[in-house]
Amino acid sequence: MYLEGNGLGYSYRKGSWIFRGKELVIAPGEVVGLEGPSGCGKTTLARLLAGYDKPHEGKVALNGEPLPEHGYCPVQLVFQHPEKAVNPRWSMQRILQEAGEIEPGILRSLAIEDVWLSRWPNELSGGELQRFCVARALGPGTRFLIADEMTTMLDAISQAQIWTTVIEVVQKRNLGVLVISHERNLVRRLCSRVIQWNEPSK
Numbered sequence: 001m002y003l004e005g006n007g008l009g010y011s012y013r014k015g016s017w018i019f020r021g022k023e024l025v026i027a028p029g030e031v032v033g034l035e036g037p038s039g040c041g042k043t044t045l046a047r048l049l050a051g052y053d054k055p056h057e058g059k060v061a062l063n064g065e066p067l068p069e070h071g072y073c074p075v076q077l078v079f080q081h082p083e084k085a086v087n088p089r090w091s092m093q094r095i096l097q098e099a100g101e102i103e104p105g106i107l108r109s110l111a112i113e114d115v116w117l118s119r120w121p122n123e124l125s126g127g128e129l130q131r132f133c134v135a136r137a138l139g140p141g142t143r144f145l146i147a148d149e150m151t152t153m154l155d156a157i158s159q160a161q162i163w164t165t166v167i168e169v170v171q172k173r174n175l176g177v178l179v180i181s182h183e184r185n186l187v188r189r190l191c192s193r194v195i196q197w198n199e200p201s202k
């Protein structure tokens, strides 16, 4: 099952493309980096690949088919700000359940404490909340993970703990990953291949 972007183009304003003609293929089990200057459209691409938005040109395909319109998306996106990714009126338990049954080993490996499950999002630190977002993105139906500055706001220990967990799951379940980050060392360490978006292709 491959994740592909073919001829992708997106514009927020008519007549002004953020990018056009972008091609990308991620294979199962592949960890690919994406680097580029601020504003070149990395987050926009992440949103297209995970089905949050539709491209204005080209298409996103999973195994040659469009992403499912309803239900759990096999392409999961985790971005930098976990507080924007959760329903503030849901308990953490309910937020996790959105992804189905998360393997208990994943919760343990992410050091998610049982007592946190009954809390509300505003009763957790940003780092604690991000661990839940990562766990939720690793639900049983996930085939690809798009990590958009996923650990940028975290301390080095949390960052290492999260990536160790993610890479273990990725290897065990043969998931594909796109790592979007300005942290060059992190990208070099994790990824077998790095895509450079040096110039916005407008």
Ligand SMILES: Nc1ncnc2c1ncn2[C@@H]1O[C@H](COP(=O)(O)OP(=O)(O)OP(=O)(O)O)[C@@H](O)[C@H]1O
Residues within 6 Å of the ligand: 012, 018, 036, 037, 038, 039, 040, 041, 042, 043, 044, 045
């Ligand atoms: N909702 C929006 N409405 C209008 N313009 C937007 C919107 N979101 C992003 N943009 C613009 O689109 C361009 C690409 O933004 P995007 O967030 O995809 O870039 P990025 O490469 O991820 O940047 P960074 O590395 O700073 O996170 C930027 O010029 C940004 O100002």
